[in-house]
Amino acid sequence: ATPTALMAGTGRGAQLGILIKGPEVLETARRIDTVVLDKTGTVTTGRMALGRAHTAPGTAEADVLRLAGALEHASGHPVARAVAAGAAARTGAALPAPSDFTDVPGLGVRGTVEGHHVLAGQPRLLADARITLPPSLAGALERAAGQGRTTVAVAWDGEARGVLEVSDTVKETSAEAVAELRALGLDPILLTGDNRAAAEAVAREVGIDTVHAEVLPQDKAEVVRRLQAEGRSVAMVGDGVNDAAALAVADLGLSMGTGADAAIEAADLTLVRGDLKVAPAAIRLSRRTLCTIR
Numbered sequence: 001a002t003p004t005a006l007m008a009g010t011g012r013g014a015q016l017g018i019l020i021k022g023p024e025v026l027e028t029a030r031r032i033d034t035v036v037l038d039k040t041g042t043v044t045t046g047r048m049a050l051g052r053a054h055t056a057p058g059t060a061e062a063d064v065l066r067l068a069g070a071l072e073h074a075s076g077h078p079v080a081r082a083v084a085a086g087a088a089a090r091t092g093a094a095l096p097a098p099s100d101f102t103d104v105p106g107l108g109v110r111g112t113v114e115g116h117h118v119l120a121g122q123p124r125l126l127a128d129a130r131i132t133l134p135p136s137l138a139g140a141l142e143r144a145a146g147q148g149r150t151t152v153a154v155a156w157d158g159e160a161r162g163v164l165e166v167s168d169t170v171k172e173t174s175a176e177a178v179a180e181l182r183a184l185g186l187d188p189i190l191l192t193g194d195n196r197a198a199a200e201a202v203a204r205e206v207g208i209d210t211v212h213a214e215v216l217p218q219d220k221a222e223v224v225r226r227l228q229a230e231g232r233s234v235a236m237v238g239d240g241v242n243d244a245a246a247l248a249v250a251d252l253g254l255s256m257g258t259g260a261d262a263a264i265e266a267a268d269l270t271l272v273r274g275d276l277k278v279a280p281a282a283i284r285l286s287r288r289t290l291c292t293i294r
């Protein structure tokens with residue numbers, strides 16, 4: 001490839017809303033055969049909203065919302081923002097400030113609110129603390145996840161107290177983007193830290209067959225490495241701090257311009273408007289750019 005043709009391709013990319021780190025990126029893009037897509041914020045909008053609240057027998061919904069909301073208010077995660085905003089709106093009161101707070105990446109949050117030791121996050125976070133859900137909450141959690149919702153289990157003082165439903169929306173263009181990736185001969189794979197049922201519901205909606213769910217942030221890069229070990233040339237598309245390592249390991253890292261700075265820095269290519277349809281456009285551009293010069 002001549003430098004001039006690659007520079008022209010880079011300029012054309014900018015017009016399409018693709019920021020390319022360097023001209024050589026287009027050469028790599030041409031070889032890609034597998035595209036790993038992060039779920040939250042990449043395939044979905046990541047603008048989550050609090051849905052139903054389920055409580056354990058004898059627990060008041062207002063307490064679940066206040067204690068979970070207070071802790072989540074201290075986390076920047078999209079799930080956390082939805083819970084904190086929803087809790088403040090529904091209780092109609094200011095959330096108390098936690099006296100102690102820890103973010104557990106990919107799992108949830110833990111800390112102390114009003115003297116209670118509170119956990120909020122994936123059921124695994126509670127299970128790790130040897131807290132089991134009563135049957136009514138376990139059932140609610142399973143039904144919500146089956147409908148594609150993210151669920152936040154809430155416990156305090158060693159007991160499970162509630163389950164909150166959080167919903168996200170698939171981006172309007174995601175299904176079309178996946179179809180275009182397939183048409184280019186690329187194999188789409190969904191990768192997420194979210195629960196399997198929610199991940200599969202999103203995958204079905206956009207037409208992806210292969211799903212890696214419940215993957216902890218530190219293990220996302222390992223999923224990419226394993227695909228590479230199978231001889232695949234892998235592109236990763238992500239938006240979160242949690243995706244940065246996987247974006248760096250991938251042969252081609254694509255970040256959402258709407259995402260975290262760490263993701264944008266780790267990527268080779270940035271989709272400025274956060275529109276997934278620009279991903280197949282980038283691959284097409286790389287193929288066309290290199291065709292015209294051979």
Ligand code: ADP
Pocket residue numbers: 038039040072075077079080104105106107108109120121122150151152191192193194195215216217240242
């Ligand atoms: P993703 O891979 O979908 O971008 P993460 O790895 O950041 O998501 O988180 C994986 C899952 O962990 C989320 O879907 C959510 O269920 C749970 N989780 C992470 N952080 C929080 C939090 N602050 N509160 C509640 N749940 C959380």
Ligand code: MG
Pocket residue numbers: 038039040041042238239240243
């Ligand atoms: Mg994400």
